[in-house]
Amino acid sequence: MINNSVLKSFHEIMERVTKSELTINIMEVCGTHTMALFEHGIRSLLPQNINLVSGPGCPVCVTGEEIMVEAFELLEKHKVTLFTFGDMLKVPGEGRTLSILKAQGFSVKVAYSPRNAIEFAEKNPNLDVVFFGAGFETTAPALGATILEAYEKKLNNFSMLLVVKTVPPALKYLVEHNSLIDGFILPGHVSAVIGAKAFRFITENYRIPAAVTGFSAEELLLGISLVVKSILKKEPQYYNAYPHVVREKGNEKARRIIEEVFEKGDANWRGIGNIPLSGLFIRERYSQYDARKKYGLREKPPIVPRGCKCGEIMLGRMLPPECPLFAKGCTPEKPVGACMVSSEGSCAAYYKYGRR
Secondary structure, X not given: OOOHHHHHHXXXXXXXXXXXXXXXXXXXXXXXXXXXXXXXOHHHHOOOOEEEEEEEEOOOOXXXXXXXXXXXXXXXXXXXXXXXXXXXXXXXXXXXOHHXXXXXXXXXXXXXXXXHXXXXXXXXXXXXXXXXXXXXXXXXXXXXXXXXXXXXXXXXXXXXXXXXXOHHHHHHHHHHHOOOOOEEEEOHHHHHHXXXXXXXXXXXXXXXXXXXXXXXXXXXXXXXXXXXXXXXHOOOOEEEOOOOXXXXXXXXXXXXXXXXXXXXXXXXXXXXXXXXXXXXXXXXXXXXXXXXXXXXXXXXOOOOOOOOOHHHHHOOOOOHHHOOOEOXXXXXXXXXXXXXXXXXXXXXXXXXXOOO
């Protein structure tokens, strides 16, 4: 049930926008927000001069095909047992997927937690086990805790192939390369870990209104209302509209685990390119659990599928239906890009729910 005052305020602000001559572009960064906005029907409540565009907040979507090729190499050359989250099974790499390799008899298992892999490794000491995962700050604490557990137990048949990225550097890159975004709806889950303060630079340095929000209809309506109101007033404000979950400094225990296990470095974002200090990499102290080092995997150049516009979509320069492959050469059944694969992908959301 949506609070009447929130709903009333939302409609009043939307009426003001309708009467104005402004065109307002708001980016919802998080892929879960993208899906929630469609599921709650909120896009249909917005006036035509407010555009919602999706950002690079889907970890599977920003994972390059070259990473999938690394996973294939672990299976084919090193004969490991590979655990991964379900979304990764359909991400293409040079025309193949983990689902295809699994069907061919390679040992690929779906994990609901990285602990599934470590438990399997303990029970099967004669097998080499690798957990393959992509994520942001939300999954980094669990990944780090798993590495710490493996280190404590001195497991020598377990390692991780990780593609962990951090959101603030990506948004800094985005605002410096896209002048069309007027406001941001910021990710609640990421903010719960790293704190609301991690995104304040968007408003303080770039004068763009932004709000950290939750995922219910009421929370999303509130976040959009606050951002739009700030735009109408021409007074850029930063809001934590999810205070019962997100603290200013975040989850200090989770942050300590991240700092203990990982170090920052430059990372490639699918279709976008290299973003400085946007990746988390396993520290040297725990390098025995880094599958790249353990198996001598060589870094591969980025692979960008011909015609795929994932990068342009995640930078807010293009909507999914504007991609020439959307719903034609690229569908959930036969995806070309990861944005169509992930349950948080903007292309998958548009394919399922439509434009508005």
